[in-house]
Amino acid sequence: MSRTAVAAPPRLALTIEPEPAKALPMEQERALLRQAIDRQPATEALRRGYVSLSLLLDAFDDVIALGTPLAEDTGAASDLLAVAIAYMSRDHDGDMTCADGFAARAAAAADEPKPRAAALALHGKIRTLLGDRDGALTLLEAALEADPANVDAAKRRMTLLLRRGQPDTALAVADALRARGANHARLLAAMGEAHAMLGDLATARSLIGVPDFLVSETLPVPDGWSSLEGFNADLSAELNGHANLRYGRYGVASSHSWRVDRPATGRVPANRALRDAITARVLDAARRHDAIDHPWVATRPDRAIFHNWSVLTDAEGYEEWHVHQGGWMSGVYYVDVPDAIVNGTGREGCIAFGLPDDPVDGAIATAYGETLVRPRSGMLLLFPSQAFHRTFPHGGDRRRICVAFDIVPA
Template sequence: MQIADALRLAIQHFNAGRAVDGTDICARILDLHPANPAANVLLARQALRDGDRATARRHVDTALAEAADYPAAHELDARLKAEDETADPNTAERAYRRTLTLAPGQWAPWYDGGNLHQARRDDPAAAVPFYRRALTLAPDEIPPAMNLATAQLKLGDAEAALNACAHTRARDPNHIRALALETAALYDLGRADEADRLVGWGGLTRAVELPQPDGYPDIAAFNHAFAAAIRRHPNRRDDWDPSKRAIRGGAVVTDLLAMDDPAIRGFGRALDSALRAYVRALPADAEHPHVAATPARWALDVWANILGADDHQTGHIHNLGWLSGVYYVAMPGGVRADDPEQQGWIEFNRPGYGIPHRGGATLRTLFPAAGMAALFPSYVWHRTIPFTGTGERISVAFDLHPR
């Protein structure tokens, strides 16, 4: 097989999600031609998807040494420099300018350049023209529309942000981030009734009690055993990546249900029962995006958060879910139902990700009573109000993913 044909086949594999097959073909190409720019770029992209920045850097450098003006290699070079928080942002900006000079008609460098201004330079105004240019070149691409809407909300241009959300929802009516940003824009525009309908407080967003798992005299005994299982879980991590999670401080337990433990198994069964009851109780409202997207089948992603004093979760949404929620296992003494400051409570509708709350949102709170779960559409903004004092706040978060 000729190298050009092998590269086409490798690209087909990568595009179809067959990374192992694509990587294998590229490796064989490099056995024959170690400096092949295209194969090195394909492997660099896969390394970035795998979180291996060092390998990506090595392949990019090899590609550029062989082909100094190869646009795809310059695009990855700029992205690596932009994502390196220890590097000077000016270095990344020069790399993007070089990429755009070589390939002005490609949308991705414009999008990445916008991200550099918005994320690294905290300059959403400078990012806007980059996102607009990306959308001009690729109108069906959703990421630049969503980051454009975010920048416009930061700048106070809610009407423009709403237009960007409509642009996305015309292509994906139930897009989670578009619905979240649309909610924030509607609140900013004084259209609280429309935003509140999306949130569905008391119906789509509500507190529920999970069925008590068998084998325990009461819910307090179950939660005591459940908390102990969470604390000793082998997946407990104190060194999580803050760019990928909303938690600030504390510890995370990923893939919670993977541990074979009676309390964890009991929780899994109780959660499944509560989720099925939620779906059965949904109103017959085909015009509501959350209801319209109700899945017939789903998978669950479940993890635990262990917070101490001053730890909290910033405002966020769950991009990959349809329905999300949190079950409260244990609360420290300082988190009280009669606390006027509502320390440790969960708050809804205040936007996150650097989007300011301009006073128009209908803020809602729930006291996180041990044994209670809060359920909400995955696009609903939520955060944990920080608390002081001693003790641990243990909760279990989950996403229901359509499949």
């Protein structure tokens, strides 16, 4: 009996939805929740919302004060995990031991694979910080057994293996995870590091995707503005005066920098216009990439969320080496770049793509090479989320303002 070959269905086009907008600044929302809790102190949903916002705002004392009784009342894995994160992040004397206990309880309380994996992944991080790398690896293996797609567990397990000088084992772990359906930015980044450590720099460069997929262009003038200069001036004013503007945030790559989370909060027409303009450019780039046979292109989602934030750096601000592990494609739009950076000849204020020298040896990172990009106001960069990058202090007297973003699989 003959069979007729059936062509594979065409790939669905990428659709990108904006992250749900918030009506209130985070501190104002948290204050209102606090008032509601004072009136209804036993309401779990109010207390949980307050704890969640307090974590985002690095108010770790408040998380511990309110989240501990909530966790004891409910015994829920998510509530126990929030307290563990707060103790780990605050890191006062004895806090890491408390974090260890709450993370273990969270893992034991989780009755579904994904929350169990999340708790085990955090517990693995805490054991690493406590110096117990063997125990950490055991916990991270268990996390990935429960949920092979858990990004944090993959990142931490692969990093520990690479630091032990075991790139072959790391690649075997990556292959096993990919066979079980995992395929995310942090996995591709670690595979690139492993290949570099094995001396295969060509494969490392190909997996990480710079400069093959790095896009640099001038953003078209958004609708409603007559010039990019006028648009950038309005956007800069919105960001400098934003209600969510704060100095520093725990657990991010930015150092000595101001940050705006949820920049679409409130009456911010320029921020929302920027989101729409970037989305159009991302969709155009994704269409062009679709014809290329590459592991990163193969992970392109059909549906995604546009998630963004702003970084404002004075003279000493910079970004440490990092990848955007939650995204598929990432990027940055430069709102205001001081002339000293634009016209400079050194690294000051620039963004560099390459490999960090931990866990990769410094000589290997040097051999891998670095792609340095000199920003200018109006420049849009797009790159794979697994691409390692960092920035350098600019030393000037004017702020360098940019908006970073991730296209996050939905």
